[in-house]
Amino acid sequence: MARRAPDNPNAVMTLGDHLEELRARLLLALLGLAVGAVISLAVGKWIVRWIQLPYQQVRARHPELHELAYLAPADAFIAYMKICVVSGFIISAPWVFYQIWMFVAAGLYPHERRYVRTAVPLCVGLFIAGVLFFVFIIAPISLEFFVRFGELIGVVPLWMFQRYVSFMAIMALVFGAGFQTPIAVFGVYKLGLVSIESLKSKRKFALFAAFAVAAIATPSVDVFSQVALAVPLYLLYEFGIILCQISRRRAGRSRPVSA
16 A cells, blocks of 8 residues: 655655655654663662562462572673663553554554554553563463472472563563554454454464464463463454454444435
8 A cells, every 4th residue: 555645645655755754763662762771770670679579479488489599790780681671662662652653654544543543552551461461460370380390390499580580571572562462453454454254264273373373472381371372362362353343333333324
């Protein structure tokens, strides 16, 4: 689809205009990420405590777990910077999603741009919901599984701070990204690539794809983490179908009745 200039819906954007707008949006998104990272550095101590909450919950039930440790001199610093970068992305998520959707909106007709006003808060809400879902629900259960499995095979836990931070950060981002599934489903429907009937008929393939994506996306090898991501992914696929149905009903009501 040819893209139109934001200030003139009738003017078609050239490839150079397209690339220039992409560059501008990327720069603005990166600027937002930098601001979010700086904010995270300022409150990094509290962020570290926050991501340790699942570990502390499990540790209260397993006295053999000690405080998170680090081996190399720079390990704590590297882990701290990593979690601040990830937290910076979460903090700046509204701004980043806004830039993404404003780039998309430049190629939409004026009456289609109203979807952007809905898509931005929905993307942000789903992303944050995915992060919180992992940190407060999935992480404690997953960590409990790891500890109990270690007890089963007779090994002593000595978890490193850097490894723990990497696990929490990657999984939080994976769940946040995975929770964007309804937006993707709604997007392909509005682009006319699929129909609602086609989405419904492909449910079994969507279920298989959810487990395949979960198996690839989760860095841990425990089945629980993969299932814990796959099930919400499929439910969010169904939520995407519901959004498409709502959109079609609204379009039907707004269509003028012929005489």
